[in-house]
Amino acid sequence: MNLSRTSLSIIVVSALMTLSGCGGGSYSSAAAADTFATRVNAAYASFASVSGLTSTAVAELFDAKYLDMSFTKTIVLDALKASAAALGNTPELSLFPLAQITSPVISNCDANNVCTLNATLVNSDADTTSVEFSTKVIIVSGVIYFYGDQSSTPSI
Amino acid sequence: MSKQFNLRHTALAVSALVGLISVATVQTAAAADKAKTKAAGTYVTGDFHNHSTCSDGSLSMKKLIDKSVKTYGLDWFVQADHGGSSARNCTLSEDPFEPVAPALGLTNSATGPYPPATFPSGGQPAATLKGPNQSWESTLPGGRADIKGDGTATPKAMWRWQEIKEFQYKVTEDESRARQKPIWMGVEQNAPGHEHISTTVLQGQKPWPQAGVMGNATLQAQYEYCFDRNDGDTSRGAENQWDCSVTASANANALVDPTARKIRGTNGAEAGFNAPDRGHLKSLEGIRWMNEKAPTTSYYIPAHLERAGKYDPIANRGFNIEHLRNFNNTAPNIAFGFESMPGHQASATRGEYRAGFGGPGIDSVGVGTYGGTGIYAARIGGVWDALLGEGRNWWFFASSDYHNRGQFGPDQRESTQDFYPGEYQKDYVMVRRGTNNLSAEGIIDGLRSGNSFAGSGDLIDRLAFVACTANPAIPAAAFKSLLEKAASNAVAKNAEVRIDGCATMGEKLVVAPGADLVVAIAVRDPEGTNNAPYSFPNPSLKQINISQPLNAPVLDHIDVIGGNVTGYVSPTDTSKYAGLEGSAAASNSSTGIKKVFSRTNWTVAAGGVRVMSYRIPAVKVSQYVRLRGTNLPAATPFETDANGNPLNDYDLIPQDDGVTATIPGKVKCDDAACPAHMRTINGVKYSSFDVAGWSDLWFYSNPIYIEVINSVKIAGTK
Numbered sequence: 119m120n121l122s123r124t125s126l127s128i129i130v131v132s133a134l135m136t137l138s139g140c141g142g143g144s145y146s147s148a149a150a151a152d153t154f155a156t157r158v159n160a161a162y163a164s165f166a167s168v169s170g171l172t173s174t175a176v177a178e179l180f181d182a183k184y185l186d187m188s189f190t191k192t193i194v195l196d197a198l199k200a201s202a203a204a205l206g207n208t209p210e211l212s213l214f215p216l217a218q219i220t221s222p223v224i225s226n227c228d229a230n231n232v233c234t235l236n237a238t239l240v241n242s243d244a245d246t247t248s249v250e251f252s253t254k255v256i257i258v259s260g261v262i263y264f265y266g267d268q269s270s271t272p273s274i
Numbered sequence: 275m276s277k278q279f280n281l282r283h284t285a286l287a288v289s290a291l292v293g294l295i296s297v298a299t300v301q302t303a304a305a306a307d308k309a310k311t312k313a314a315g316t317y318v319t320g321d322f323h324n325h326s327t328c329s330d331g332s333l334s335m336k337k338l339i340d341k342s343v344k345t346y347g348l349d350w351f352v353q354a355d356h357g358g359s360s361a362r363n364c365t366l367s368e369d370p371f372e373p374v375a376p377a378l379g380l381t382n383s384a385t386g387p388y389p390p391a392t393f394p395s396g397g398q399p400a401a402t403l404k405g406p407n408q409s410w411e412s413t414l415p416g417g418r419a420d421i422k423g424d425g426t427a428t429p430k431a432m433w434r435w436q437e438i439k440e441f442q443y444k445v446t447e448d449e450s451r452a453r454q455k456p457i458w459m460g461v462e463q464n465a466p467g468h469e470h471i472s473t474t475v476l477q478g479q480k481p482w483p484q485a486g487v488m489g490n491a492t493l494q495a496q497y498e499y500c501f502d503r504n505d506g507d508t509s510r511g512a513e514n515q516w517d518c519s520v521t522a523s524a525n526a527n528a529l530v531d532p533t534a535r536k537i538r539g540t541n542g543a544e545a546g547f548n549a550p551d552r553g554h555l556k557s558l559e560g561i562r563w564m565n566e567k568a569p570t571t572s573y574y575i576p577a578h579l580e581r582a583g584k585y586d587p588i589a590n591r592g593f594n595i596e597h598l599r600n601f602n603n604t605a606p607n608i609a610f611g612f613e614s615m616p617g618h619q620a621s622a623t624r625g626e627y628r629a630g631f632g633g634p635g636i637d638s639v640g641v642g643t644y645g646g647t648g649i650y651a652a653r654i655g656g657v658w659d660a661l662l663g664e665g666r667n668w669w670f671f672a673s674s675d676y677h678n679r680g681q682f683g684p685d686q687r688e689s690t691q692d693f694y695p696g697e698y699q700k701d702y703v704m705v706r707r708g709t710n711n712l713s714a715e716g717i718i719d720g721l722r723s724g725n726s727f728a729g730s731g732d733l734i735d736r737l738a739f740v741a742c743t744a745n746p747a748i749p750a751a752a753f754k755s756l757l758e759k760a761a762s763n764a765v766a767k768n769a770e771v772r773i774d775g776c777a778t779m780g781e782k783l784v785v786a787p788g789a790d791l792v793v794a795i796a797v798r799d800p801e802g803t804n805n806a807p808y809s810f811p812n813p814s815l816k817q818i819n820i821s822q823p824l825n826a827p828v829l830d831h832i833d834v835i836g837g838n839v840t841g842y843v844s845p846t847d848t849s850k851y852a853g854l855e856g857s858a859a860a861s862n863s864s865t866g867i868k869k870v871f872s873r874t875n876w877t878v879a880a881g882g883v884r885v886m887s888y889r890i891p892a893v894k895v896s897q898y899v900r901l902r903g904t905n906l907p908a909a910t911p912f913e914t915d916a917n918g919n920p921l922n923d924y925d926l927i928p929q930d931d932g933v934t935a936t937i938p939g940k941v942k943c944d945d946a947a948c949p950a951h952m953r954t955i956n957g958v959k960y961s962s963f964d965v966a967g968w969s970d971l972w973f974y975s976n977p978i979y980i981e982v983i984n985s986v987k988i989a990g991t992k
Contacts (some may be wrong), residue, residue: 143907144798147966160821162747162748170420176747179747186749187750187751194746194747197746197788197790198747199748200787200789201746201786204787205786207955207983208786208983210784210787211475211786212774212775212784212785213743213744213774214743214744214745214774214784215742215745215757215773215774216774217745217748239748239753239755239759241756242311242699243310243315243772243773243774244309244314244772244773245306245760245763245764245772246775247709247756247760247763248757248759249755249756249759251751251752251755251756253749253751254692264749266749267749272750272891
């Protein structure tokens with residue numbers, strides 16, 4: 119674990135003092151969910167620059183076992199890396215839509231600390247679009263990561 | 275005429291034109307505009323190709339405009355009579371008419387507006403000096419002397435340039451301002467070397483929302499004088515003393531007649547002013563003229579372009595793909611699409627497409643329409659896809675081409691010939707200046723942008739269609755939901771999706787190689803009934819045991835059609851540039867149906883909205899996606915094939931221009947309410963005329979381009 123990740127863990131753990139702890143059970147810390155959303159939003163916001171697309175902050179959003187409709191962590195990071203390379207060489211690249219997360223709620227944690235994140239995804243480029251969604255997250259050493267639906271099959 | 279002869283001349287024409295076609299007009303590639311830079315817009319409905327008695331229509335201008343923008347509620351309208359000349363005064367008020375039984379929708383009592391003061395076709399007696407069938411000569415204060423030019427017939431015909439400039443424009447502007455809708459003048463040009471082109475030169479016209487001093491249609495009138503095949507006036511527009519030469523068009527200017535100051539003649543054998551391909555050259559010169567005089571407020575859109583058959587260098591008939599390429603190369607900001615969903619959809623042979631349209635052995639290309647659309651756009655992988663496969667800005671439009679209602683009167687709801695503008699077909703065009711500032715300029719910008727769709731029978735009345743680069747850092751289901759919601763929101767507002775990293779119709783998305791895309795679609799299948807006067811079950815659907823009122827169609831499915839883009843073909847590459855329908859030059863073999871959405875895989879939302887999306891994984895090459903949809907399931911007998919492609923309408927309806935006898939139709943119209951005017955052969959009533967049109971409904975979207983970095987540049991759009 120590098121220094122930045124250690125620092126991140128300390129911050130997150132302090133926000134998770136009410137966490138029922140490793141080993142499962144309910145997980146209801148609003149502060150922890152907000153902290154995760156803050157990390158996600160900071161990473162998403164950094165996509166406005168080429169360097170943001172390949173930042174460690176982005177990588178640290180995803181658990182090593184992340185799998186979502188066939189997308190692994192490696193695939194996600196490689197795709198971002200490819201976008202960064204293309205953006206650097208082609209200013210007219212239509213970078214993907216960006217969004218922010220609001221109203222995060224984490225619940226239904228299982229024995230493996232895999233929980234459900236319910237939140238609202240918002241794009242405000244011109245006309246505000248917001249949609250509620252849910253996805254799986256995992257808590258490792260007090261830090262929340264995207265975990266994905268663990269499906270290797272694209273559903274759309 | 276042998277095919278060999280045509281191809282030889284076509285090749286010669288293309289070769290001769292190489293020096294004239296400016297390939298430098300190809301636009302610089304750029305990504306879709308950023309969302310924040312796009313003004314909010316709205317899709318508005320309109321029609322740009324219809325006729326009054328100033329050419330071969332049956333109505334006054336006022337009545338045609340009233341039907342279009344009031345009865346059928348179009349947001350904008352272009353009055354576009356044929357060029358040439360005519361004897362009738364279309365600016366007069368309408369005749370009351372004689373209804374034809376059973377006169378659906380009309381009061382037929384002696385106390386109503388109709389009998390006893392009605393007149394059959396042809397209007398009131400000349401002595402009344404009333405009605406749009408009266409002649410200019412009999413109704414102008416100075417009579418014959420007020421008609422300019424050198425005509426000798428009685429009554430004397432007026433050149434269309436005079437009608438437009440001195441009479442029709444004022445009516446159009448008055449109607450526009452009174453009704454507070456953009457209504458302006460165009461011309462359906464009798465194109466030299468071809469059949470017809472829907473044109474507008476807006477410059478000078480001041481339709482609503484402009485106010486104050488009246489504008490003029492002088493440039494539109496001049497265009498008609500200079501470039502309409504049937505305008506034989508040589509007077510330079512009398513006191514106007516027009517000159518039709520185009521700056522820096524040396525080769526063509528050399529052909530300008532010293533007296534008429536325009537290119538005279540058209541396609542024909544070497545005789546007089548005519549010569550092989552002379553007309554096509556003159557047509558190209560007309561586009562250059564528009565580009566010089568009104569580059570941002572003109573358009574040039576070939577009409578019913580398959581109807582007259584393939585191109586003939588010594589006659590004035592149809593269009594091959596090389597002519598469309600020539601038009602677009604000459605001025606892509608003006609020649610940017612075609613009316614491949616023609617008017618005349620209630621006629622005996624749908625769209626008037628048929629065998630022998632141009633005389634014995636000269637069939638419409640494709641013979642008939644296909645689900646009401648010409649084969650150039652209806653055949654997947656055909657002419658339209660070949661043009662899109664070059665990355666051209668070449669868009670799909672529909673028109674009503676209203677002339678008359680066949681055996682019925684103008685206020686009757688049945689028709690054996692045409693539908694009114696807005697009654698059956700509509701063009702839905704994005705206007706960014708918004709509903710509170712709708713303008714003719716904004717509508718032409720919208721037509722040019724490709725951000726439009728067209729359809730029949732109100733099958734759908736709203737569409738949001740967007741392709742976006744997938745954001746890999748957002749969980750896939752959440753990202754899909756976000757885009758579907760954006761599309762749904764856009765449909766609710768009759769607007770478009772405005773999100774960075776997305777492109778809509780007429781735009782291109784520039785993506786990294788290997789990127790995933792998400793295509794999101796929302797449509798509204800309007801609830802209630804359309805304008806069909808019939809509520810009996812759709813006879814085409816009845817064949818497959820679906821009972822659906824003819825006036826309440828339901829969208830059955832949407833096809834997502836995609837193909838690869840391989841770049842512009844050079845005019846010097848004759849084998850790839852020029853060819854007939856079905857040839858390699860007129861085909862895109864990469865095109866196919868990529869996805870089918872129906873009730874099994876779309877989400878139904880309130881108000882008839884259907885929402886859907888799908889992912890295109892790891893794009894490697896530049897490509898495009900477009901949509902079509904219909905009320906007919908795949909494999910509906912005589913209507914659609916197993917893949918859902920529309921079948922030839924000419925084979926479905928009874929027709930009697932075959933070799934010896936009337937050929938029965940294929941789909942019976944045996945409901946008790948099926949109207950009396952259906953073709954009845956050997957006691958069997960067949961789906962035909964307007965019923966055949968209302969039975970078979972389609973919509974087509976314009977494409978979204980996807981340009982993959984390090985693949986082919988898509989030059990025709992941004």
